[in-house]
Amino acid sequence: MPGPGDVAEGEAPMIRPSVPAADREIGIRHPILSHGFVALVDYMGDDAAIVQAARVSYGRGTKTVRDDRGLIRYLMRHRHTTPFEMVEVKFLVRLPIFVARQFIRHRTGSFNEASARYSVVPDEYELLPVEAIRRQSTRNRQGRGDPLPAEVVARFREDLDRTCREAYAAHEAALAAGVAREVARLLLPVSYYTQWYWKTNLWNLFHFLSLRLDPHAQEEIRLYAAEIARLGRCVAPVAFEAFEEFELQGLVLTRRERTAVRAMLDGRTPDQACAAAGLPLIRDDGQPMTTGEGVEFLEKLARLRSDEPGG
Ligand SMILES: Cc1cc2nc3c(=O)[nH]c(=O)nc-3n(C[C@H](O)[C@H](O)[C@H](O)COP(=O)(O)OP(=O)(O)OC[C@H]3O[C@@H](n4cnc5c(N)ncnc54)[C@H](O)[C@@H]3O)c2cc1C
Numbered sequence: 541m542p543g544p545g546d547v548a549e550g551e552a553p554m555i556r557p558s559v560p561a562a563d564r565e566i567g568i569r570h571p572i573l574s575h576g577f578v579a580l581v582d583y584m585g586d587d588a589a590i591v592q593a594a595r596v597s598y599g600r601g602t603k604t605v606r607d608d609r610g611l612i613r614y615l616m617r618h619r620h621t622t623p624f625e626m627v628e629v630k631f632l633v634r635l636p637i638f639v640a641r642q643f644i645r646h647r648t649g650s651f652n653e654a655s656a657r658y659s660v661v662p663d664e665y666e667l668l669p670v671e672a673i674r675r676q677s678t679r680n681r682q683g684r685g686d687p688l689p690a691e692v693v694a695r696f697r698e699d700l701d702r703t704c705r706e707a708y709a710a711h712e713a714a715l716a717a718g719v720a721r722e723v724a725r726l727l728l729p730v731s732y733y734t735q736w737y738w739k740t741n742l743w744n745l746f747h748f749l750s751l752r753l754d755p756h757a758q759e760e761i762r763l764y765a766a767e768i769a770r771l772g773r774c775v776a777p778v779a780f781e782a783f784e785e786f787e788l789q790g791l792v793l794t795r796r797e798r799t800a801v802r803a804m805l806d807g808r809t810p811d812q813a814c815a816a817a818g819l820p821l822i823r824d825d826g827q828p829m830t831t832g833e834g835v836e837f838l839e840k841l842a843r844l845r846s847d848e849p850g851g
Contacts (some may be wrong), residue, residue: 562774575664585627593623616782627742634735649740657722
């Protein structure tokens with residue numbers, strides 16, 4: 541019977557992968573917002589684990605054809621996703637409940653949340669920085685737009701602060717009167733904090749990041765996503781580079797958008813190209829559209845023209 545450490549002839553011994561850059565991060569709490577943080581707790585696998593899995597399907601011959609980085613980029617380009625699932629990452633995340641509600645929609649990870657039935661919720665809530673409190677966006681129904689007058693921002697923060705303090709006082713009074721923790725917590729607003737362990741594999745992490753680093757995602761969850769991306773990159777830097785290249789900064793064109801691009805290559809203006817492709821830019825009442833397929837196509841053109849890495 542082969543024992544631990546025994547290796548088939550010609551094969552390298554298997555050693556548990558460790559990545560010094562990731563090891564240095566284990567357990568370090570990186571602050572987010574007023575009371576939140578993200579910490580890398582553990583990981584399994586690295587870039588080499590992705591390559592190791594892929595070579596099971598492609599065979600040893602690939603080693604001579606492509607180097608590891610080239611193989612990982614090939615896998616990402618061709619959406620051969622399962623080798624990326626060989627890498628697991630586990631985080632401890634402390635976050636306001638309004639962010640947690642968005643985060644937990646990602647069903648493919650494993651969560652274990654602090655129980656407000658079992659222990660008392662600490663008196664920590666989010667007021668948001670002044671610059672984060674802005675007008676309702678006119679272009680994005682789910683987003684924020686222009687700045688507000690300073691007195692409106694100050695009033696909002698005062699109201700939120702008072703509401704939270706009153707809510708927590710009522711919560712404490714309820715506990716003191718013998719109300720069960722699982723019932724008393726109903727008094728607390730969604731600006732209060734919770735925390736959980738979150739374990740996911742690298743492919744699902746990429747999916748989470750592609751949605752939650754996007755400018756359409758709420759600013760607060762984007763802060764968490766950015767820190768999670770930085771830590772995940774420590775574990776598998778080559779896979780992250782490929783993810784950025786092909787997924788995060790890649791651009792998908794729809795059938796109509798391809799028609800519009802062809803029209804522009806033939807010398808039409810973007811407006812003419814949109815008209816030729818059936819991408820609407822003007823509403824029935826003659827006003828310019830602020831949302832929709834035509835506007836999104838112009839946004840893609842703007843990204844193409846932008847020099848910024850995320851542009
Ligand atoms: C900008 C933005 C705005 C949003 N607005 C809203 C909103 O207004 N209201 C709202 O309710 N939600 C909203 N969401 C949440 C969104 O609809 C998704 O639930 C969330 O982003 C999780 O995405 P997911 O299902 O792809 O991820 P995961 O749950 O991690 O799933 C990953 C992938 O696994 C597959 N999968 C998992 N479970 C199933 C299943 N049961 N059936 C089929 N395939 C499955 C899918 O391919 C999925 O993409 C918003 C999300 C974003 C990013």
